[in-house]
Amino acid sequence: MSTTPQAVALGDRALPPAPERRRLTPEEHRALARRRRLRRELTGWAFLGPMFVFFVTFLVVPVLGVFWWSTRSGSLTIGSEPVGLANFRRMPHQVDALTAIRNTVQFTLMSVPLTLALALGVALLLARVTRGGAVYRFLIYFPALVPGVIAGLIWVFLTNVDFGLFNTVLKAVGQDPVTWLGTKSALKVVAALDVWRSTGYWSIFFLAAVIGLPRVLYQAAELDGASGFQRFRLLTLPLMRRIILFAVVVGTIFGLQVFDTVLILTNGGPGTATQTIVLRIWNYVFSADKVGYGAAISVVLLLAILCLTLAQLRLLRSRRGED
Amino acid sequence: MSLIRDRRTSELVDAYAAGRLSRRGFVSRLLALGLAPAVAGAVLAEAGARTASAQASTLPKDVSGEMRFMIGPWTDKEIEHQETIAAAFNQTYPNVKFSFKLFSWDSSGPEIDASLADGSHDIYYFGEGAYLARAKQGSFADLTERINDPAWADEKAKYLYWDRLAAYGDKLIGLPICWHVEDALFVNLDKVKEAGHDATFVDTWDGFVDCVTKMTKGDETYGLGMGMQLGNFAEWYQRARSAGGRFLTEDLSKPAINTPDVVTETQHLVDFFQKGIAPPLGTFNYDTAPDAFIAGRLATYSSDLTIAAVLMGKPKPPAFEWAVLPWPPGVKERLSFNDIGLYGMNAKTPNPDLAWEVLKFWTSGPQGAYWTAVSGTYPARKDALDYGFGEKGVKQLADSFEQFQKFSVGPEPFLQWGTIETQAGQQAAQAYSGEISAQDAVTNIEQIVNQEVFG
Numbered sequence: 001m002s003t004t005p006q007a008v009a010l011g012d013r014a015l016p017p018a019p020e021r022r023r024l025t026p027e028e029h030r031a032l033a034r035r036r037r038l039r040r041e042l043t044g045w046a047f048l049g050p051m052f053v054f055f056v057t058f059l060v061v062p063v064l065g066v067f068w069w070s071t072r073s074g075s076l077t078i079g080s081e082p083v084g085l086a087n088f089r090r091m092p093h094q095v096d097a098l099t100a101i102r103n104t105v106q107f108t109l110m111s112v113p114l115t116l117a118l119a120l121g122v123a124l125l126l127a128r129v130t131r132g133g134a135v136y137r138f139l140i141y142f143p144a145l146v147p148g149v150i151a152g153l154i155w156v157f158l159t160n161v162d163f164g165l166f167n168t169v170l171k172a173v174g175q176d177p178v179t180w181l182g183t184k185s186a187l188k189v190v191a192a193l194d195v196w197r198s199t200g201y202w203s204i205f206f207l208a209a210v211i212g213l214p215r216v217l218y219q220a221a222e223l224d225g226a227s228g229f230q231r232f233r234l235l236t237l238p239l240m241r242r243i244i245l246f247a248v249v250v251g252t253i254f255g256l257q258v259f260d261t262v263l264i265l266t267n268g269g270p271g272t273a274t275q276t277i278v279l280r281i282w283n284y285v286f287s288a289d290k291v292g293y294g295a296a297i298s299v300v301l302l303l304a305i306l307c308l309t310l311a312q313l314r315l316l317r318s319r320r321g322e323d
Numbered sequence: 324m325s326l327i328r329d330r331r332t333s334e335l336v337d338a339y340a341a342g343r344l345s346r347r348g349f350v351s352r353l354l355a356l357g358l359a360p361a362v363a364g365a366v367l368a369e370a371g372a373r374t375a376s377a378q379a380s381t382l383p384k385d386v387s388g389e390m391r392f393m394i395g396p397w398t399d400k401e402i403e404h405q406e407t408i409a410a411a412f413n414q415t416y417p418n419v420k421f422s423f424k425l426f427s428w429d430s431s432g433p434e435i436d437a438s439l440a441d442g443s444h445d446i447y448y449f450g451e452g453a454y455l456a457r458a459k460q461g462s463f464a465d466l467t468e469r470i471n472d473p474a475w476a477d478e479k480a481k482y483l484y485w486d487r488l489a490a491y492g493d494k495l496i497g498l499p500i501c502w503h504v505e506d507a508l509f510v511n512l513d514k515v516k517e518a519g520h521d522a523t524f525v526d527t528w529d530g531f532v533d534c535v536t537k538m539t540k541g542d543e544t545y546g547l548g549m550g551m552q553l554g555n556f557a558e559w560y561q562r563a564r565s566a567g568g569r570f571l572t573e574d575l576s577k578p579a580i581n582t583p584d585v586v587t588e589t590q591h592l593v594d595f596f597q598k599g600i601a602p603p604l605g606t607f608n609y610d611t612a613p614d615a616f617i618a619g620r621l622a623t624y625s626s627d628l629t630i631a632a633v634l635m636g637k638p639k640p641p642a643f644e645w646a647v648l649p650w651p652p653g654v655k656e657r658l659s660f661n662d663i664g665l666y667g668m669n670a671k672t673p674n675p676d677l678a679w680e681v682l683k684f685w686t687s688g689p690q691g692a693y694w695t696a697v698s699g700t701y702p703a704r705k706d707a708l709d710y711g712f713g714e715k716g717v718k719q720l721a722d723s724f725e726q727f728q729k730f731s732v733g734p735e736p737f738l739q740w741g742t743i744e745t746q747a748g749q750q751a752a753q754a755y756s757g758e759i760s761a762q763d764a765v766t767n768i769e770q771i772v773n774q775e776v777f778g
Binding site: 079290 | 429432436456460602606607608614615618741742746750752767770771778
């Protein structure tokens with residue numbers, strides 16, 4: 001049978017001949033494939049584009065701006081001039097420079113370990129709950145949904161000397177009321193607020209990890225006679241190393257950037273008792289209109305967090321091969 | 324005989340009268356033309372009269388336009404109060420529309436900057452602490468010519484504190500609307516009487532200490548609440564000034580704060596905490612202190628005048644007799660620290676003549692008296708009492724208006740004042756809580772002055 005296209009008679013009408021099915025050359029194939037790939041790439045970039053624009057506009061440009069401002073003196077109000085590294089050289093001589101650093105580090109050391117330990121405990125408990133688990137998870141997670149400003153206001157009322165919940169309880173059990181936001185205790189209260197707010201957040205992370213742990217290992221350990229604590233120490237902790245590492249790094253970064261709750265609860269006071277690094281930056285930029293100096297402190301904080309994170313990663317990943 | 328006969332002199336006078344040439348520029352160009360100083364002075368006077376007659380002309384009654392305000396919320400009814408004044412203005416100029424945007428006090432600087440830059444508002448409220456920076460910035464219209472217009476001299480004389488604004492330089496960028504006492508004493512007079520004193524207990528330091536000591540009843544009632552004022556306005560600076568201290572000398576050439584008298588005065592404040600007369604820092608704050616005062620937990624306490632309106636606005640205002648009084652004399656003198664509030668206009672405003680008319684109206688006797696009375700602050704006018712200041716607002720403020728005026732002192736005229744005051748307050752607070760000595764606090768403050776101004 002001939003494959004040559006020809007008119008097919010169909011009554012009085014004739015159909016046009018079918019077009020010849022042309023074979024594509026390898027070059028044409030490649031060109032088509034290239035075009036398809038390009039279209040896929042363009043589609044991908046089209047979806048990524050808006051996010052990328054926001055990323056550049058609201059992160060890359062401001063970060064570069066901070067570096068630029070850190071080498072300038074002056075303000076948003078009356079203009080600025082380049083001063084080289086003078087802002088950085090000035091920092092060590094600043095009165096109370098160490099106070100803000102010490103408070104921030106103390107806050108982080110109080111808040112992060114306690115938060116993560118509690119979150120892990122809560123996650124292990126939640127993993128055992130079989131009925132009403134969703135309700136418990138919501139209740140545990142709820143403080144994380146509260147914005148920092150609202151959380152600060154809630155704790156203002158909790159810690160009020162005359163009508164706050166904490167002192168009401170103390171008075172009910174015959175104890176003297178406490179000045180919770182006094183010089184000695186204010187930083188601890190701010191750390192407690194952070195623990196209250198962050199525990200639920202991390203416990204949900206840990207819960208997801210706990211649920212995903214291989215049951216068979218625990219069953220084997222039980223058969224081998226391992227106690228609950230041994231299973232936790234020798235199985236749970238090593239298996240959750242990665243998520244714990246992530247939590248320690250991110251929790252530390254959050255801790256070093258503490259700001260909103262301090263602003264609302266104590267505004268850095270009494271005196272400088274709760275003065276933190278970011279609060280100080282905020283004061284320089286928005287109250288004192290010293291954008292350059294505030295930016296220089298921001299750069300130092302950024303580099304410090306970067307170094308600390310790298311050190312944490314190195315330390316905590318040192319036994320990676322055992323995972 | 325007219326002195327303005329030469330063509331070039333005449334051109335200069337026209338430029339000056341039209342506001343294209345500053346007074347200083349006008350005089351220096353007259354001198355450059357070869358006129359003797361006395362002749363140049365006479366020309367200036369004659370040109371001033373011509374300028375005055377031009378500026379005295381009022382706007383036509385049918386003038387139209389919109390005046391956009393950016394202001395701070397003194398009370399939760401700020402917009403309502405502003406609209407009341409706008410309605411009064413519209414009785415004369417019915418075709419002028421008004422809009423009011425409130426800034427947040429915490430971020431007022433950046434908000435005003437952004438607005439000035441894009442010209443989105445015409446009139447702004449700003450405080451004396453920002454005056455110098457604003458004058459240097461140049462985004463506010465220079466009102467010097469208008470304010471110094473001889474035709475407006477009588478009205479100008481009714482405003483207070485031109486001398487203080489003059490300390491910031493030759494350029495005038497605002498009309499004062501109020502002056503706000505930052506550290507007044509709110510006094511429970513019933514408790515004062517129980518302690519065997521009367522309202523004059525603040526007239527001597529010894530009387531003051533005796534009274535607040537006697538009013539203290541353990542941790543049930545503290546004789547004096549202090550250390551809870553907001554931001555830049557903690558009472559330590561006022562007390563340091565009362566002891567003859569200043570952050571900088573009069574000529575702004577070096578620190579003048581670390582003196583034995585300032586240390587003594589600081590120690591006086593520390594003593595209140597150490598003796599339990601003042602509640603430990605953190606017990607009460609700016610927001611909770613009014614309730615503590617009403618409940619009798621604080622027999623007296625130090626805060627800004629706004630608290631008077633706050634107290635009267637409470638569901639249960641003080642059920643006792645109370646007063647607002649100045650702090651007692653210090654080691655050297657008796658002073659009451661305050662800062663002036665002003666209205667200025669954006670240099671980019673499309674209708675500066677209308678904006679000027681609005682500024683004058685807003686700060687005039689009747690309107691100034693009304694707004695300050697309902698906002699809990701003092702009017703920057705000598706004739707405020709004639710216009711009913713104190714009849715509408717809190718009586719206690721009007722009662723002490725003249726007394727505070729007598730001891731009035733403002734911030735020092737240099738850019739870094741606010742930054743230093745914030746840090747100084749923190750040092751003082753560390754001394755109050757016993758972390759450092761009074762001497763260390765004052766030494767640190769001197770170091771801060773050096774770093775901020777000369778470092």
